Amino acid sequence: MDKSTIICKCEEINIDEIETALKMGAQTFNDVKRLTRCGMGQCQAKICMNLVRNLIHQVSDIPLSEISPATMRMPLKMIRIEVLAGDCEPKNVVSIFEESISEEGD
Ligand code: FES
Incomplete structure (x- = not known):
């Protein structure tokens, strides 16, 4: 996928921004959320949460089952x-x- 591919449609966050957050030390969806606003849009992460969890898994090799979903509000x-x-x-x-x-x- 292209680095400019939008992952979070609500907040217009692309892969590059999420990877930057991961390089800054983010290890959970909530970490990425705090650094980028990804998941804070109108759908409240219903669309982007699993895409971000997959990116975290690919970058960090943390098993997908151990990456927590977003905190629900x-x-x-x-x-x-x-x-x-x-x-x-x-x-x-x-x-x-x-x-x-x-x-x-x-
Ligand atoms: S797509 Fe990320 S909050 Fe809606």
Whole structure:
């Protein structure tokens, strides 16, 4: 693959940038993420995580099974804990704001 091949489409990070991070001492996906922003895009590493893990494996000879996946984060938009628990249907952000405003007025 060409060094300019984009690995992380969301943050437009190419192979060369990831290899530079690995030369700087990165050994995990999270290390690469901190140095390059790879995996911090809208898809939250769903597309690029395994590509980066494969690059780490090729460069460092660390077995693929020992390279940890990315640390997962909470959802990007506001969501009530009761929705996460599965106790109610998800609402859009606007209706959550409207609901909180009406609660303040009570
Ligand atoms: S492709 Fe890397 S964060 Fe989306």
